[in-house]
Amino acid sequence: xxxxxxxSHAARxxxxxxxxxxxxxxxxxxxxDIFTELLGLRVADGLTVQGIPTSQNTADVATEAGVQLLPxxxxxxxxxxxxxxxxxxxxxxxIKGGGGCxxxxxxxxxxxxxxxxxxxxxxxxxxxxxxxxxxxxxxFGFTITAxxxxxxxxxxxxxxxxxVLRVDKRSGEPFITDGGHYILDCACGTITHPxxxxxxxxxxxxxxxxxxxxxxARVAIIGGEHGAEVLEH
Ligand code: 5RP
Numbered sequence: 001x002x003x004x005x006x007x008s009h010a011a012r013x014x015x016x017x018x019x020x021x022x023x024x025x026x027x028x029x030x031x032x033d034i035f036t037e038l039l040g041l042r043v044a045d046g047l048t049v050q051g052i053p054t055s056q057n058t059a060d061v062a063t064e065a066g067v068q069l070l071p072x073x074x075x076x077x078x079x080x081x082x083x084x085x086x087x088x089x090x091x092x093x094x095i096k097g098g099g100g101c102x103x104x105x106x107x108x109x110x111x112x113x114x115x116x117x118x119x120x121x122x123x124x125x126x127x128x129x130x131x132x133x134x135x136x137x138x139x140f141g142f143t144i145t146a147x148x149x150x151x152x153x154x155x156x157x158x159x160x161x162x163x164v165l166r167v168d169k170r171s172g173e174p175f176i177t178d179g180g181h182y183i184l185d186c187a188c189g190t191i192t193h194p195x196x197x198x199x200x201x202x203x204x205x206x207x208x209x210x211x212x213x214x215x216x217a218r219v220a221i222i223g224g225e226h227g228a229e230v231l232e233h
Contacts, residue, residue: 006120006225007034007118009226010031010222011032011118011223012228014035014116017116017219018080020047020049022079024049024051024079024081025051025109026039026051026054026061026062027058028083028099028104031120032058033061035118036061037061039051039065040065040066044066049068050070051068051070052072052108053069054101054104055100055101055104072107072108080114081109082116083096083115084117084118087128087131089127089128092220093194093214094128094212094213095129095212096213097211100134100136100177100178101177102209103179103208114219115218115219116217116220116221117219118221120223127190129189129191133186133211134210135186135211136182136208136209137181137206138181138206140206141206142184142206145204145206148207149184149186152197152204153188156191156192157192159189162186163184163186164186165182165183191212219231219232219233
């Protein structure tokens with residue numbers, strides 16, 4: 001089995017939730033891209049949907065796949081969002097933002113009637129935190145914001161956190177999100193109190209958004225070797 005097979009199983013199973021006429025939030029990352037490409041095949045067969053992309057990359061994938069895009073400002077509802085995750089913890093609490101799209105992903109997931117998270121089995125964890133938590137911050141004063149983020153992590157039970165400015169591997173320059181911000185990748189090890197950490201991070205001036213997605217996903221579709229398991233919360 002390859003990770004791609006498992007991702008494809010999850011993405012394919014998510015298509016069962018798509019109905020004609022829906023407005024869909026289109027997630028970012030390799031698993032979500034597979035979903036968007038499969039969606040394009042359904043569109044070619046006559047399905048009518050409109051997609052709201054969570055990143056410029058997803059917009060490009062959707063356009064290539066033939067999925068009609070809807071500017072978010074013109075949407076009066078979003079029926080369903082399908083997106084990947086970096087970690088899926090208890091009660092479908094997620095870490096997202098490995099691809100740097102967490103702000104738009106969270107705005108769109110939060111505005112959707114239903115968010116489905118799709119992933120391969122490797123993303124399931126008992127406790128969040130092995131994956132470094134992405135925190136999107138305004139560029140102005142980011143070194144000060146980084147210190148405040150460090151303090152929040154310490155104050156919410158994370159022992160010896162590491163807070164690092166994300167660098168674009170190709171250019172060697174700081175990574176810039178679609179919204180024009182920086183990302184701080186926060187090595188936590190174990191996030192023992194995700195709700196507390198989420199609330200306190202949101203309160204730091206300069207933090208635009210963080211990658212803890214709490215109480216957003218209601219369905220998780222986990223791909224494996226022979227198919228996908230649908231879990232509902
Ligand atoms: C992007 C994300 C992605 O959903 C997350 O990184 C998972 O990506 P992949 O499906 O490639 O493992 O949050 O910001």
